[in-house]
Amino acid sequence: MTVQTINRAGTLLLVVFTLTAPWVLPLFVDSFWVDIYSEILIWSLLAASVNLLFGYVGLLSFGQALYFGMGMYGVAIGIAKLGFGFWGGFGFGVVLATAMAAVAGVLAVRLTWHYFAIITVVFSLIFYFLALSWKPLTGGDDGLPFGMPPLISIGDFELTLTDPDVQYFFIVLMVGACYALMGRIISSPLGRAFVTVRENDLRASLIGLNVYMIRLSAFIVSGFIAGVAGALFALFGRYASANFMFYHVSGEAVVWAIIGGVGTLFGPIVGTSLLIVLREELSHVWAHYPILVGIVVILTVIFAPKGIGGIWTSLVHRFAGANAGKGGDQ
């Protein structure tokens, strides 16, 4: 059993679970967990956008909420104010977020390390305050609700997200497409270039890589991913709100990514699942459970900076090494 087969089996398990969740989950737990699982999938994309930047290019962004918010507002404004249909609104949100990332990225990736983290927060704060004060367009604090247009409508036949199964599989499809895209990019020459820049940007530039353009493309892709997450979340909650653009949302995404394990494709899903399940389970029992989250974050940074993904990788390697040639049901 090689490392690769174990990882493939893990991925397969995740895919099978995701595809059967609406029927399998209610057998064991309350059916609202299906909704929570869709939420986890959406938020995991935001964590994945942090992971793509930090885990693969080495840039820690504390402002991904900006692109998430742009995706949200794109959908809400597109549908509620501009009269777009479902796909028009969705596309508008994603395009808006990607364009925002392109503009912000041109400026932000000139900086690295702490300065990069600060400038990304500053950009997100600027637009957070704008969204708060521009009430006629954004609804400010109250948010901007919208009615759900149909996904497809041919004659009498209509598919809308108000049907829970349609909503679930729409989210799964979109999230799956994003992970496929990220997986494709990471294993492409561009993905190799990302890692080269992360490991040693001077050497990368000396072997002829355009470090600036590589960082910028990573920034735009991660803005796109965060934008899809925001657009999906707007459709999921049927509204957009400035609160989702605040830096605490960005910070949470960073926490999910770090705990899940940066530099692994599925780490963000693991981290997001763990922390959202923890929230759902603990918030009834102990209202101050975030103290526990804070402690877990600090312990992770100190003792397992590679997160759960890192622990998994080293376990799998040990298992594959010890059982070379033998079978196992990992």
Next chain:
Amino acid sequence: MELTIALALNGIVWGLIIALIALGLSIIFGLLDIINIAHGDFFMVGTVLAWFVAETTGNYWLAFLIVPIIGFALGALIEYTVIQPIKNAAALSIVATFGLAIILQESVRATFGATPERMLPPIHDTIPMFGIEYEVYRLFAAAASIAAIGLFFLFLHRSKLGTWMRAVRFDPETATAMGIPARRIYLMTFAIGFAMASLGGVVAAPITTVYFEAGVDILPFCFMAVIIGGLGNLGGTVAAAVLLAFFEGVITSFTDPTFARIGSLCLMSLVLMIRPHGIFAGATR
């Protein structure tokens, strides 16, 4: 016009308090190379502790003595348990201090409660100034901040420990080789940073609301002062804090305060892009 004067004066007072807090942020960044997301919460802890002292002893002035000492002790404890172990993972220090911020906020919410409290200023008088009646307590707050900032600069430039702090910042290896206990200097710097933020909290407690999310509101402003003044340029930080708060006060009297905030944030991005060492860099180097 009267509103403008009042808001401009308020701005200067707030600017001085922010300067006190931001100095703590700046020395922590300069010496330990840590972006301290929890710094606003150090301030918040200060306001809450001041509230507790005033409630239990009935004497607000005691807080000036007690709270910075508690702040120093808490800072030392945090440095020892959290900051020291993450020294090797500098990139993740932001994440660790974010975790710290969550812990501090939730702990305060658990003990102090989620409802904002208002503290009555210990001095109720007003005096005429520039054609308006101005609260004496705010003048006191400004004077207290100036005194604290002055003491800090005196400490940094005239005492042995202050000189050691500057030496470790300049070159930690040489400083260690010369027998300066760098490890303890890091601990002390972080503790002083916490103490200064909590003292800022004591000064500000009667003129702001005491609640567990107060730090979240103040943190961006502290960062603006530190960045625009120049990272590690302590005099620049003080000047930037006062100027920013003054202009935000003036702008607020004409229009929506969020526009003033957006303006400051845009200025901060410009400084980061064009003059990452701050707008006063030429004057001090």
